[in-house]
Amino acid sequence: VSDSKTCCNHYKVRKFPDGFLFGSASASYQVEGAWNEDGKSENIWDHDTHQIPSTIVDQSSGDVADDSYHLYKRDVEMLRELGLDFYRFSLSWTRILPTSFPDQINQAGVDYYNNLIDELLKYNIKPMVTLFHWDLPQKLQEMGGWTNPHIVDWYGDYARIAFELFGDRVKHWITMNEPTQICYYGYGSSLLAPRLNIPGIADYPCAKYLLLAHARAYHIYNEEFRASQQGTIFITLNGGWYLPESEKDTDATKIMQMFDLGIYAHPIFSKSGNWPPHLKEIVARKSLEQGFKRSRLPDFTPEEVEYVRGTSDLFGLNHYTTNYVNVNETIVKNYEVPSRADDIGVHTYGLDTWKLSDFSYTKAVPWGFYQLLTHIREEYDNPSVFVTENGLGSYDIGLEDDDRVAYYRGYISAVLDAIDDGSSIIGYTAWCLMDNFEWNQGYTVRFGLYQVDYESPERTRTPRKSAFVFKEIARTRALDL
Numbered sequence: 001v002s003d004s005k006t007c008c009n010h011y012k013v014r015k016f017p018d019g020f021l022f023g024s025a026s027a028s029y030q031v032e033g034a035w036n037e038d039g040k041s042e043n044i045w046d047h048d049t050h051q052i053p054s055t056i057v058d059q060s061s062g063d064v065a066d067d068s069y070h071l072y073k074r075d076v077e078m079l080r081e082l083g084l085d086f087y088r089f090s091l092s093w094t095r096i097l098p099t100s101f102p103d104q105i106n107q108a109g110v111d112y113y114n115n116l117i118d119e120l121l122k123y124n125i126k127p128m129v130t131l132f133h134w135d136l137p138q139k140l141q142e143m144g145g146w147t148n149p150h151i152v153d154w155y156g157d158y159a160r161i162a163f164e165l166f167g168d169r170v171k172h173w174i175t176m177n178e179p180t181q182i183c184y185y186g187y188g189s190s191l192l193a194p195r196l197n198i199p200g201i202a203d204y205p206c207a208k209y210l211l212l213a214h215a216r217a218y219h220i221y222n223e224e225f226r227a228s229q230q231g232t233i234f235i236t237l238n239g240g241w242y243l244p245e246s247e248k249d250t251d252a253t254k255i256m257q258m259f260d261l262g263i264y265a266h267p268i269f270s271k272s273g274n275w276p277p278h279l280k281e282i283v284a285r286k287s288l289e290q291g292f293k294r295s296r297l298p299d300f301t302p303e304e305v306e307y308v309r310g311t312s313d314l315f316g317l318n319h320y321t322t323n324y325v326n327v328n329e330t331i332v333k334n335y336e337v338p339s340r341a342d343d344i345g346v347h348t349y350g351l352d353t354w355k356l357s358d359f360s361y362t363k364a365v366p367w368g369f370y371q372l373l374t375h376i377r378e379e380y381d382n383p384s385v386f387v388t389e390n391g392l393g394s395y396d397i398g399l400e401d402d403d404r405v406a407y408y409r410g411y412i413s414a415v416l417d418a419i420d421d422g423s424s425i426i427g428y429t430a431w432c433l434m435d436n437f438e439w440n441q442g443y444t445v446r447f448g449l450y451q452v453d454y455e456s457p458e459r460t461r462t463p464r465k466s467a468f469v470f471k472e473i474a475r476t477r478a479l480d481l
């Protein structure tokens with residue numbers, strides 16, 4: 001049987017390898033709502049949206065969001081309509097442990113996740129669970145959050161409870177979603193909650209303790225649960241792709257890539273572990289130039305290097321877009337204020353010509369994704385990559401989302417190109433199943449395969465054109481070009 005049609009319209013069908021998984025995703029704060037129901041306590045996104053509503057462009061919050069806390073059966077029905085293999089969702093820490101500590105488990109929160117997991121399994125849809133997708137308990141934040149070394153224990157205890165409660169049925173665990181966004185955006189800038197904005201200072205200890213906490217969860221799983229539960233546990237990193245604006249920017253581009261992805265990938269996935277040596281050297285040098293007595297980037301002890309190295313069964317990857325990099329002399333010379341921007345010393349930007357429509361929020365550069373996948377294969381010895389997020393944001397709420405269709409087809413084709421080259425990519429996740437609370441963009445930017453009507457109390461979900469296209473790709477395990 002030929003897999004390509006060479007007749008008239010020259011289209012070709014490209015097959016995915018056997019066992020390749022297709023799924024879609026969400027995150028607790030973005031979809032659940034029920035922010036203070038059934039014993040759930042406040043997390044940093046509840047706090048942020050209630051205290052400083054102006055940080056969200058439409059001054060909205062996730063208080064109700066998609067109301068998935070009550071409508072999860074409809075969510076599972078959508079996954080069935082799409083015929084997907086798995087659903088990636090996250091647990092709300094404060095729904096399970098409202099006091100933040102392991103002594104008081106909130107049964108109502110546990111029931112919600114049990115119901116969701118059981119509903120998925122009833123229809124043969126694998127639950128893929130993210131332990132932490134940004135909604136840290138507010139109480140833990142007040143004690144320093146990810147910059148407090150005790151968070152390694154707090155998070156470890158929480159992870160153990162999740163493995164105990166759900167690990168008999170959950171076989172895919174993701175420890176953290178996008179550490180760069182958590183630490184750099186949340187601690188080193190004011191871009192995301194908790195918006196600490198202590199650049200070049202708070203983001204580095206955050207990175208260290210987040211990596212140690214991730215490793216703690218991995219070791220707990222390995223030592224206490226893996227033998228009986230037989231699951232997979234990994235971290236999801238966000239990787240943008242960067243291109244030099246001109247030849248003079250080539251080194252700076254590599255540095256940007258290193259501060260974005262390498263800072264987390266190197267300690268876990270490289271042979272030697274630890275921070276990328278060049279990054280360590282840059283932050284140490286700049287810190288001394290600025291009058292610090294030591295590097296703003298805390299060291300790992302040799303034991304910690306070993307504790308973190310190799311602690312991910314798969315390379316979870318979220319990817320959205322590509323940016324150009326140019327060396328920005330003003331930033332490079334301005335050493336007075338220590339910041340990650342100074343440490344990198346570059347300016348990044350995407351081209352408007354990469355937009356697929358006037359409404360596009362995400363710039364589409366499928367060949368950038370191919371180059372990133374190639375970089376990961378070459379840099380980290382061809383790890384098994386699971387694409388845990390990829391999708392297009394748009395200001396258009398309509399159902400005829402041709403730009404999203406084009407985005408998915410282009411990016412999925414890039415995955416196939418990388419597989420052809422020998423990359424070991426084993427799954428693809430469309431971000432996201434349905435429109436939801438898009439952090440600072442509130443409900444103004446939509447990513448969903450399903451449209452959500454926020455005017456209706458039922459939060460009516462309706463499939464977009466992209467849902468039908470993605471369904472067909474998942475059904476045929478192929479892309480026709």
Ligand code: BGP
Binds near residue numbers: 177181318362438
């Ligand atoms: C990721 C988050 C998702 C979603 C997505 C949107 O960083 O994990 O929760 O918000 O971003 O993409 P963008 O980065 O284009 O805003």
